[in-house]
Every structure is written in structure tokens, then in C-alpha cells.
Amino acid sequence: MTEAPYSGQPAQILTTISDLVPPGSAGVSPIFDPDSIDWSVDWMTAMRRAVRSAEQLRLLLGLPLEEGVGEAGPRPAFSTFVPLEFLRRIQPGDPLDPLLRQVLPSADEAIEYPGFVSDPVGDMESLAAGGLIHKYDGRVLLIASGACAVHCRYCFRREFPYSEAGSRREHWKPAIGYIRSNDDVHEVILSGGDPLTLVDENLFELLDQIDRIEHVRRIRIHSRLPIVIPQRITSAFCEKLKGLNSHVWFVVHANHANELDDACLNRLSMLSDSGIPVLNQSVLLGGVNDDEDSLVEFLERLVDHRITPYYLHQLDRVRGTKHFEVPIEKGLLLMSQIRSRLPGYAVPTYVTEHAGESSKTPL
Structure with missing residues (x-):
């Protein structure tokens, strides 16, 4: 992983041990055999053995190589990174698989479009101190780590300069000082990257300081890691959150029902059983979840497992993501359709974010 040399964990977590793809050609049969994988490994080992190139991902799934998409993807600064735990949920041989579309680099990412920029939500304008973003009244967001457990191709922070602007352990002091000196800040959001890529020792230290x-009064943790590498949620982690004085809210990020396998849902249940509210935020993505039946199935699966649908985001217009964009008119129609089929608590708020605004904007 190239974007987080400072992220607070031992170097070996970010060093691949993958030796999964023998010589051969794609497009005949998938090489990946789930039955040959040890799924009992800890989350750090899962990070180390992740797939790190578009070629490797295609070979494992029995897909032909795409001309013009190199080992690091069409944008070298935003490489491929897909843990095996997520890979096993992708249908081999299906180039239209909704999970594959989220993680497989495409030549479309290299096409420039007007209005698609490096910082569509104005993060850099709102930096306050040491990776701390202060956009909205009463709450701040701390970039706790630049590392992620998966590289989502639509990521709105795919060009965020983590090494220069992000928070890191030796630089937490300015961020903590800023929070301490602003007594109107009642909620701290840990984000990234992904804060759960910090090892427990460092993450717990940060939680204690806050x-x-x-x-x-509240600590909110935004993480995709429990979806991608479920074993990151442990009894020790749940006990730590239960023991904090602040009220903890946990927000995960999934976009499709196929992401929510039993391993994922069982670990999320550990949080719910510990008294931690679990919410989910999604992005409306073309070719992934932009149809009524997919959204209904997904939202029902969430609420059937005590996960509250929180936001459905209109795509943030970061460079290289135009091929994911769904017209707002279609998004509004989809919201009307799912509202007619689901109870109110199962319907997320459809929102967009504009740089400089005082809140998300409901659509």
C-alpha cells in the first residue's frame, strides 16, 4: 500500500506475503480456490496477503486482462488492494459482478471530465490541525490513518495527500489540542483511510486521549474494515468501546447485499451485542446498486441484522469516477421506489455534499 507510510502500525502489516498467482493465462478458469485458503488468520495477516494488482485480480477470477490497465491501475498513485476475504464474495468469471466493479481498476479512470476534481468535498479547505477536518458545528473528523483495507475505485479521498495533511500518531498532539481548546466540539469522528487499520495499541491510545x-460526548468510528476483513472486530475491541465514557457510534460502509456474508454479519453482531449502535452508509454507484431490487434486498439485509441504513450518497465527483455516476433524477426515482416497499427505518437519507456547505444536503 502506497498511501500510508506513517499510519501507525508495524511495517509488516503493509508488506505483502502474497504468492497466489502462478504463471498462466486469464480467461479460461479462475485460479482462486477458497477451499485452499486459511480463513482463520488475524486481520493483520489478511492485510498482508491482499491482492495488489489488476492483473492478479483478473487472473484469480478467470477474467481476461484489460489493455491499458497496468499493475498499479490507470492511476499509479491509487493502486489495487483487495483482501482475499472480499475476493471470495466475487463471482468468478463475471466481469459485471457488483463487488468486482467496486475494486477493479478500469481504463475509464484515466478519462478527464469537467467538474471531476481532486477534492470534491473541500476537505483541504477545512483542515484545522494535524489531519483534523472541521466542517460542521459541534463535530470534527480526524484522519486517523491513511491506510485502507480495500481500495474502492470511487473513493472521494483517492487523491487526499495523507502523508502531508493526514494525522499520524506522532502528530496527534495538535489535533487533540484543537479538540480540547474548542469546547463546542461534542463529537469526534474517526475516519481515514480507515481508523481500524491502526493496531489496537495505537487505536486504543487515540480513543483514550479523545x-x-x-x-x-460522542465518538463516531467510520470504517469499511468490518465489511472487508470481518475478523478485525474482536472481543477485546468491543470491550474497549464499551468501557469508554463517551457514547460510541459505529458507521460501516457497504453498498450491496453480496458484501454482507455471514462472517461479516456475525462480527457486526458483536458490536450490536455490546450496545454499540451500528449504522451503514452507501454510495449510489452505476452498475453496482442502481436498481430497485438490488437496493431493497440490500437494505432489508441490513435491518434484518440490526444495522441502520444511514446515508445513501450521491457520488462525490472526484477525478476518475465519472463511470460510476448515477443521474440524480434516477436516484430520486429509486428512493421513491424503495420508500414504497420498505418501512421508514429501512430507508436511508439520500444526500449530496457540497464543499463549504454547513451540512450534507438531502436530495
């Missing part, structure tokens, strides 16, 4: 600030 928890000791008297006017902070």
Missing part, C-alpha cells in the same frame, strides 16, 4: 476530553 475520551479524556470532558466536552466530547
Whole structure:
């Protein structure tokens, strides 16, 4: 992983041990054999053995190589990174698989379009101190780590300069100082990257520093890791969250029902059983979840497992993602359709974000 040399975990977590693809050609049969994989490994080992190239991903799934898409993807600064735990949920041989579309680099990413920019939501304009983003009243967002457990091709922070602007362990002091000196900040959001790519020792240290600030009443953790590598959620992690004085809210990120396998849902249940509210936010993505039946199946699967649908985001217009964009008119129609089929608590708020605005904008 190239975007997080500072992210606070031992170097070996970010060093591949993958030796999964023997010589051969794609397009005949998938090479990946789930039955040959040890699924009992810890999350750090899962990070180390992740797939790290478009070629490798295609070979494992029995797909032909795409001309013009190199080992690091069409944008070298945003490489391929897909853990085996996520790979096993992708249908081999299906180039239209909705999970594959989220993680497989495409030549479309190299096409420039007007209005698609490096920082569509104005993160850089709102940097306050040491990776701390202060956009909205009463809450701040701390970029706790630049590393992710999966590289989503639509990521709105795919060009965020983590090494220069992100927070890191040795630079937490300015961020903590800023929070401490602003007593109108009642909620701290840990984001990234992904805060759960911090090893427990460092993550718990950060949580304790925030928890000791008297006017902070809530800590919100935004993470895709429990979806991608479910074993990141452990009993020790749940006990830590239960023991904090601040109220903890946990927001995961999934977009399609196929992401929510039993391993994922069982680990999320550990959070719910610990008294931690679990919410989900999604992005409306062309070719992934932009049809009524897919959304209904997905939202029902969430609420059937005590996960509250929170936001459905209109795509943030970061460079290289135009091929994922769904027209707002279609998004509004989809919202009307799912609202007619589901109870209100199962319907997320459809929102967009504009740089400089005081909140997300409901659509």
C-alpha cells in the first residue's frame, strides 16, 4: 500500500506475503480456490496477503486482462488492494459482478471530465490541525490513518495527500489540542483511510486521549474494515468501546447485499451485542446498486441484522469516477421506489455534499 507510510502500525502489516498467482493465462478458469485458503488468520495477516494488482485480480477470477490497465491501475498513485476475504464474495468469471466493479481498476479512470476534481468535498479547505477536518458545528473528523483495507475505485479521498495533511500518531498532539481548546466540539469522528487499520495499541491510545476530553460526548468510528476483513472486530475491541465514557457510534460502509456474508454479519453482531449502535452508509454507484431490487434486498439485509441504513450518497465527483455516476433524477426515482416497499427505518437519507456547505444536503 502506497498511501500510508506513517499510519501507525508495524511495517509488516503493509508488506505483502502474497504468492497466489502462478504463471498462466486469464480467461479460461479462475485460479482462486477458497477451499485452499486459511480463513482463520488475524486481520493483520489478511492485510498482508491482499491482492495488489489488476492483473492478479483478473487472473484469480478467470477474467481476461484489460489493455491499458497496468499493475498499479490507470492511476499509479491509487493502486489495487483487495483482501482475499472480499475476493471470495466475487463471482468468478463475471466481469459485471457488483463487488468486482467496486475494486477493479478500469481504463475509464484515466478519462478527464469537467467538474471531476481532486477534492470534491473541500476537505483541504477545512483542515484545522494535524489531519483534523472541521466542517460542521459541534463535530470534527480526524484522519486517523491513511491506510485502507480495500481500495474502492470511487473513493472521494483517492487523491487526499495523507502523508502531508493526514494525522499520524506522532502528530496527534495538535489535533487533540484543537479538540480540547474548542469546547463546542461534542463529537469526534474517526475516519481515514480507515481508523481500524491502526493496531489496537495505537487505536486504543487515540480513543483514550479523545475520551479524556470532558466536552466530547460522542465518538463516531467510520470504517469499511468490518465489511472487508470481518475478523478485525474482536472481543477485546468491543470491550474497549464499551468501557469508554463517551457514547460510541459505529458507521460501516457497504453498498450491496453480496458484501454482507455471514462472517461479516456475525462480527457486526458483536458490536450490536455490546450496545454499540451500528449504522451503514452507501454510495449510489452505476452498475453496482442502481436498481430497485438490488437496493431493497440490500437494505432489508441490513435491518434484518440490526444495522441502520444511514446515508445513501450521491457520488462525490472526484477525478476518475465519472463511470460510476448515477443521474440524480434516477436516484430520486429509486428512493421513491424503495420508500414504497420498505418501512421508514429501512430507508436511508439520500444526500449530496457540497464543499463549504454547513451540512450534507438531502436530495
